Amino acid sequence: MTVRRVPVVLMRGGARRAAFFHAHDLPNAPRARDAVLVRAMGGSDAAGERIDGLGPGQDGVARMVVVSRSQRPGCDIDFMCGTLAAGAATIDWGGPCGALAAAVGPFAIAERLFAGAEGPTRVRLQHVPDGTRIDAYVPVSAGEVSEQGTFVEDGVPFASAEVRLEWIEPSDAPFPTGRPRDVLELPDGLAIESTLVAVDEPMAFVRADALGLSGRESAADIDRNRRLLERVEALRLQAAVRMGLADSAQAALRVRAPMPALCWIARPAAYRGTAGAEVAAESVDLLARCVIGGRLQVAPGGAGSLALAVAAAVPGTVVAEVARTLPGVPTRIGHPSGSRAAGAEVSSRIGADGRPRWRVERCLLSHGARRLLTGEVHVPEGG
Amino acid sequence: MTVRRVPVVLMRGGARRAAFFHAHDLPNAPRARDAVLVRAMGGSDAAGERIDGLGPGQDGVARMVVVSRSQRPGCDIDFMCGTLAAGAATIDWGGPCGALAAAVGPFAIAERLFAGAEGPTRVRLQHVPDGTRIDAYVPVSAGEVSEQGTFVEDGVPFASAEVRLEWIEPSDAPFPTGRPRDVLELPDGLAIESTLVAVDEPMAFVRADALGLSGRESAADIDRNRRLLERVEALRLQAAVRMGLADSAQAALRVRAPMPALCWIARPAAYRGTAGAEVAAESVDLLARCVIGGRLQVAPGGAGSLALAVAAAVPGTVVAEVARTLPGVPTRIGHPSGSRAAGAEVSSRIGADGRPRWRVERCLLSHGARRLLTGEVHVPEGG
Structure with a gap:
């Protein structure tokens, strides 16, 4: 039995923490990819402790983000966010990314998937499962992501640099009843x-x-x-x-x-x-x-x-x-x-x-993001 | 403000997980050392989430182990185990290490603080806060720690190699009343x-x-x-x-x-x-x-x-x-x-x-241990 070493970056996006991976460091086939990720987190542990891996956050949920260069025209970076709930044996890739989306642009620049310009660098993101387009504006200085700053947000006790997220055409039917009231x-x-x-x-x-x-x-x-x-x-x-x-x-x-x-x-x-x-x-x-x-x-x-x-x-x-x-x-x-x-x-x-038909052209929200740890997770192969 | 990168190995010892550090990668002065470690874990976060750092385990406690070569005659490796409880601002170095002691020998060999022989390699450990002596027998193959094996223990869903711990003269008064009954x-x-x-x-x-x-x-x-x-x-x-x-x-x-x-x-x-x-x-x-x-x-x-x-x-x-x-x-x-x-x-x-005076010469206990992740934790300096 051997141990596979997979490059990983633990990142904070807003008040969330997740393990970020390059798609090219993981198997291509979704089933094999998920098997590696589940084992990296500690396995499909019925008890939910996942002690033989990176383990979950305090809410019992282990979070993973997989990032790659995008093939979609007008996009720079593809990403998807997975959650492994307490007691779950499989990863759910269908849920929303929430604040973790703010860490994707900084990851892409720090990991040289995308070249940072000087000042706020726009990274055009695609959330793969539903095709959602988000532009992330990442503060960059001398080619490196600026992580320090004065942006504060709930649930995060330290100030950091601000990553501005801009959702592109997020909804063409914001009012499910068709009426604003x-x-x-x-x-x-x-x-x-x-x-x-x-x-x-x-x-x-x-x-x-x-x-x-x-x-x-x-x-x-x-x-x-x-x-x-x-x-x-x-x-x-x-x-x-x-x-x-x-x-x-x-x-x-x-x-x-x-x-x-x-x-x-x-x-x-x-x-x-x-x-x-x-x-x-x-x-x-x-x-x-x-x-x-x-x-x-x-x-x-x-x-x-x-x-x-x-x-x-x-x-x-x-x-x-x-x-x-x-x-x-x-x-x-x-x-x-x-x-x-x-x-x-x-x-x-x-x-x-x-009657008027409303459409949301853009939404804006900011979060802080930071690399907490860079390294390699050790994944035993074959269990 | 700059970010200090401190080498870290996340390890499992028994059913515990902790961040292992080399003493020489940290400041010498205890107060400065603890400041770096607390910030690495996410700061002295009153809410206990410690989201801007490695964070705690599911029990809300963040655990750290600091390891170095020993100066004590007859000892190879010094170690100490710290816990940062939920809501705590300071690290407690006084508690017992429990199963994490089993990961100290493997860390020392993998990190080249101690040369592994072939087969079970004895590493003579000192738990610094109370001087406790433990000999760890670490399975080694071709100079590298063998992590895979058939040893199973409670709370750990995967088998691993067995690290045998031998406490040396742990007690000269095992019966506080002086009587075995x-x-x-x-x-x-x-x-x-x-x-x-x-x-x-x-x-x-x-x-x-x-x-x-x-x-x-x-x-x-x-x-x-x-x-x-x-x-x-x-x-x-x-x-x-x-x-x-x-x-x-x-x-x-x-x-x-x-x-x-x-x-x-x-x-x-x-x-x-x-x-x-x-x-x-x-x-x-x-x-x-x-x-x-x-x-x-x-x-x-x-x-x-x-x-x-x-x-x-x-x-x-x-x-x-x-x-x-x-x-x-x-x-x-x-x-x-x-x-x-x-x-x-x-x-x-x-x-x-x-009347007889009893004395415990040795105690024996085994745990599994494994490196989960090797890397560098990013610690913002000055807060």
Whole structure:
């Protein structure tokens, strides 16, 4: 039995960590490739500890990214992101990459798959499983990726350089109902105006004041407010049906991932963030509080932020009503633990029925990224 | 700001994983050295995720081992093991290394700190914080560490080569009470014969039949048996006082680590292991079931196994009464998830009071070890 040494770079993208590989260092055939990767992570360990390999993160999920030069015209780099869940024997390549996409450009430049220019270097990425196009703008100095900087984001205790991601034509149907505004109904019959958006993941937005809220709430305010959480859940289930995610509220309850997330939004106002720092009203364009699985999230995820930015850019949505978004400028979203910026460019044309058809031309989101370790993973062959 | 690249080897020792470093790749001063290591792991992250570094294992603890050539006569290699607990800002170098000690010899040979001979190569190790001497026997072939083999152990889904560890004179007072046998008392007044041992960590042994048990119990049998767990806890608290770990049972309750563990032991018998496989009576020399913190352990740890081996080697202990241990041969301990072997050589002399004084000359325990990744960790300097 021999040990195969496979070059690997452990990278952080946003608040995620993954093992990055060159496709050319792995077998071509997907089954053989995945066998090497699973063994590198510690094998198809039923107990989930994966102690004889690189192992999972604290959430029990091992993450891998495979990168190569792209053959697609207008693209520089292909990538795909795999997850090996606790107890799973196979890698799931179908899920979203999330913040890890921000580390692909820096990997490509550092590993000489792409030549870095001086300043922000554009790397044109293709997410292979679904063909999603993302342009990454990677800060480069003297041909090397600049990792140090002043960009801060939730869940990452150190500042780093900013990698700007620009999704190209991410959606030509951001509103699954075809409308920028839908009316939902609370159990007591009260009508609630909402905007239902699906850019990456489905999201439902309502105004905070429609629920008697301010948008300045903290997790402590919400997590024990049973009545509110019940109302939010009722809205969420209705939204799921409207968005075509389930045939009925009953069916929506059975969907494993609690989609859509429901967020209430409000005009900018000052509040105290989770870590104790004051968030000034002038520093945000919008307040958002999102509930997933019955809990207030510390911050909307990447998909939620993009959906907010899209809704803020479309006149007539409940988000545009309260957001102080300026055309062409990312929306600064004030969330429980701080703020983050996300941008969207939208366009519309008039459909055959005389109603506008919206289309998302670009979405913008930034993350930090950093090489944590470069080396070779030792993979025993034949088990 | 620059990035310091520090050579690192991720290694498995037994069912533990740690980042191994050469002392000469780190600053000499302990404070500066620890600052580099903490940052390499992801910083003193209050949230415990340590996402901007190598991060912790699934138990939330990041582990590091620092290795160098030894200056101590009769020693080849010095090592120390550090843990960075969830939320901790500083590294604890004082705890036991456990199974990670098995990876030190292979690291030393693979990294050319020590020349491997052909066959099992003895590497004389010193655990620096307490001066513990361990001889590691590392399988070597053509000058390289042999990592592949047939040795199996709990918590590790793959077989590997066996690294035999031999502790040199680990204890000259294995019985804290000075006696190989002490009488404890149950709340109902029933007297229970026990053996109280402290080799690495304190352990209390009683016979299974004294508690109306068989020694073949599984976690499912025990974890809901409230009355039994109460009796076990009462014995444990008494043992803690006898062993000088606490002034009173009340004080023993307040000790953070629930020491000693209490194990009941029995003559060999067949039983079904946790994973479903039958453990034959002929394959074990002793049955042991250990409770720590109110739960039956899947297997005694390294320290518990060594304590069992010591007690089995001393006539008059409750363990020697039931164990089928042969002189000079490791004791095969049958535990809930399978079996493991541990050995001990003891000697005695007669003290001034005419009673024997026991001394542990050697302890033996084997683990597998493997290099998982070789590379360089990227450590931003100045934060």
